[in-house]
Amino acid sequence: MVDFPVIALLVLLPAIGAVVVGLLPKSRNELVLPITTAISMLPLAVALYILWEFSAADGAAFQFSESVVWYEPWGIGWNVGIDGISLLLIVLTAVLFPLSILASASVTKDVKLYMVSMLLLETGLLGVFVALDLLLFFVFFEMTLVPMYLLIGIWGSGNRVYAAVKFFLYTAFGSALLLTGIVALAVMYGNDHGSLSFAFQDLLTLQISSTAQTWLFLGFGIAFAIKVPLFPFHTWLPDAHTEAPTAGSVILAGVLLKLGTYGFVRFNLTLFPEATVDFAPWLAGLAVVGIIYGAAVAIVQPDVKRLVAYSSVSHLGFIVLGTFALTSQGLQGGVIQMVNHGLTTGALFLLIGMIYERRHTRQIADYGGLANVMPLYAGVFLFMAFASIGLPGLNGFIGEFKILLGSYLAFPVMAILAASGVVLAAIYLLWAYERMFTGPVTNDANMGLKDLNAREITILVPIALLIVLLGIYPKPALERIEPAVENIIERIEDATGHETPEFGDMDDLPAATGGHSP
């Protein structure tokens, strides 16, 4: 393994970049976009290096680990590392940032502050995924809040201040509970060992009573449930999504929401296994409600951005269902679906942003017949819509399918209800496509619209390629996720009486034949 602190470099690069951008002379605003785009390619390069060097053979262990103690008495330190669960989310983050920055060409107001916010947001998000010290995690978790608040509140549309404040207060409320939980854990460790510790690996060794697990699970869980967002904590999301500028929506849907699901997987499942088992049916239930509710509400939205926002509530429900099925298949599906949703929904928001820049409206009724004037745009939109619908051969299917199969034995009724989401997704996306793109052009304002330009194609092509790649050949991704997921499931089984349901009545079945690994 490398000695070089590659994770520190990954996390700090955007922050350093923020300083550089901040120092650019005010008179040279036209340089801000190209320079920021170039800067955002650096963490991407590091992330790709990490992806390349990451060893699938190392199982569930954290790789590239860096551990520096900062303050001994409180057990605080720069503890970071990457495993199969965080690996792909890091790459996703590093991929989406350059693309969303490139998609921000129309931002003119305070462009420097905008780019600084974006880069600080990237540092925060990358930090969250690598942090293996809970205080460090919290600091990064909070650090994402302010730039996003600014992005929505300053560069948003229409009702931006309301949306920004709602986003901020809602998540800040969750953060307070999270911080309380984290401190409580550190103190518990202190009581047992004589000195505090915030280090994840230390806290994993704690023996926590059932009662304490329940309360801590709730503290962490509510913070994460708001972030996901899990029904009924979701109402900040449509407002925030709708009002945010394009890049804000992309990062919000693509990465920020995954802080919640990632938090559940990384901390709730491992630190509070007993409470996890107890709460699993409830969370799975809320997830299923979210899947159906989000999709049903999406169908009739008149605003296409709001429609996609509600579709996120539905898709994130799948991720939570897979997570709390507590089976290897379900959890693997949940983890890969975090990446898939980031790509497809991110792409849909990018596309909506591109048409918004042309027409300055998000109302579906203002469009119609766009496929006549923007055939390429229509084709890409349809492609992304089908990826989001979960068309097999594209990425979304892999995750949804694993989640459904993986949760069936744990919660059969809920899995069956969740499967109805595949019908609803087809309804809301294809109906929206029908109204926006087919038929004759009825609104003269849409008559002379220009099709995608080279910059826009450059933004969309990498996402489309990843969608196809993950759909057809997900093996490299799944191989890296699987050991980390198995490790969590085993931990839950060891710590509680919970038994993961076995797929297949193996006693009755013949030995596995070709193409099957039990």
Added chain:
Amino acid sequence: MDTLIFLIVALPLAGFLALLAFGKRIGEPFAGYIASATVGGSFVLAAISAVDFFRGIEHGRTVELFEWISSLGLNATFLWDPLSAMMTLVVTGVGALIHIYSIGYMHGDPRYGRFFTYLNLFITSMLLLVLGANFGVLFIGWELVGLSSYLLISFWFEKPSAAAAGKKAFVVNRIGDFGFLIALMLIFAKFGSLDFGYVFEAIHENAAIISVGTATAITLLLLVGAAGKSAQLPLYVWLPDAMEGPTPVSALIHAATMVTAGVYMVARTGVLFELAPVSQGVVATVGALTALFAATIAIGQRDIKRVLAYSTISQLGYMFMGVGVLGLVGGVFHLVTHAFFKALLFLGAGSVIHAMAGEQDMAKMGGLRKKVPVTFWTMLIAWIAISGIPPFSGFWSKDEILAIVFNRGGGYYVLWAVGILTAGLTAFYMSRMMFLTFWGAPRWDEGVTPHESPPSMTLPLVALAGLSAVGGFINTPWRPALEHFLEPAFELVHQTHLPAPGTQWVLAIVSVGVGIAGILVAYRRYVARDTQLETGGVWDTLLAGYHVDDLYGRTIVAPGKTASEVLAFTADAKVVDGAVNGVGGLVKAVGDQFSKLQTGLVRSYGVGILVGAVAVLVWLLAAGGGVF
């Protein structure tokens, strides 16, 4: 040899990718040539690869390309056995003919290249469906043919009705997929794998590992998926609307190949159906009811393509009867002959529409025999074939199914009677369509001068007419070649067989008699008495397909939309979000006591957090001596 199997799929895929990238630049007619050549090449490769099955020296094998989701027992693996080989030959053979036909039919269309792109995507997808060695690859194909169908039905998307029809087809199919997906969950929960070989072998070794209840649940759910794809009751409503697509699409996707996927799937999973007698009865009953129901609607149609659409639904019902009673060979046999004569009927109808400058209403046709002779004579063969008159192909396959249903006895006698009744109706509505189109006095609009289609369109008609005429001889009671050919694919299933030869003769005489009667009744009515297209009373009900679309609209679509609106604009906006804003308001009221500037408060709090976070980081770095 394995490379050949791979190439069968890779060739149309390459055609699709090439046309996707350069289709517009290649344009007419080369886009059509490339597409046709790839599919034709695929047919040749399939024929070469199938030779060993004909010689009886091979039983089938799997070809693994790469690992896909191996922990689910799902890899990119093809199964090359007689059943998939036969399906491949039909898909690529009929597919190639329809590709060639389209070169002429789509002449002058501004999106000519795009049409062939989609057509090749369809062929590729359909090949994945029939060649998949596990439920996963089958399901990929299953969904991708749905995508192709969506794209091709709404090919002329400027027309709102075409766009709506495409969406309807996909959504109704997804309702079927909902059942299919649950079936897959049950299978995976039971077996821990979705590999055909693994699951079927496991059952073969010990049928007791799966209870009758589980097998029944799985097979009924598979039927839901099949009913969506193959347009059976109650999910058939998308197929008549699918006629909005260009006619070659109707012939290829919505008659000859894609809609038979449900039949193929039941045949492929025959091992499971064998364990579930109740499901067999349900499949056969759904098939029989659909056959009768759709045949009655076909009688009342005015649009030549809609006659054929309901006819297709009806004929698919026969196939379901066949596979439902575990006459798998019979069901698949009818799939093949139907692919010949129904593709021919659609392409012939397309040629008529072409001749009539786009007119599809039979009220404005009549007397076309001499104007489009090739179209007329070839369609005549298909007409006799579907009416069940020997020795043409439809007779052999339909009669095999009916005889097998009869042989099951008991309640299946009723289904047999329904099948016979439907046979009579089929002969009647098909004759009605032929007489109204080709006989009698011309009722053409002014300025319409019918003319025969170009050779690229008539040659496929002639080829299909030949197949429709003699195609039945691949499986006669005296020489059941198809049965022998398919034997290795169905060796794990105990199929229902034909009754004794004496009974067969009696049944055949009955069904041929009914078919001739249907034709004669239609002749008296539409030729001898020159009855024009009927209106009023029951005819309007039939024309509207018993108003089933309205019924679904009122009982499912409208309430669903209302529910969605209530959830969105009342429950979500007022209740859930209202509660949040209520709490927020309360906090604000308290906050206002401290500061009148609410947003300012948040902003300063936000900056506070950021400064705090940075300060903590800096402090940690300083205290610990830094990272580097």
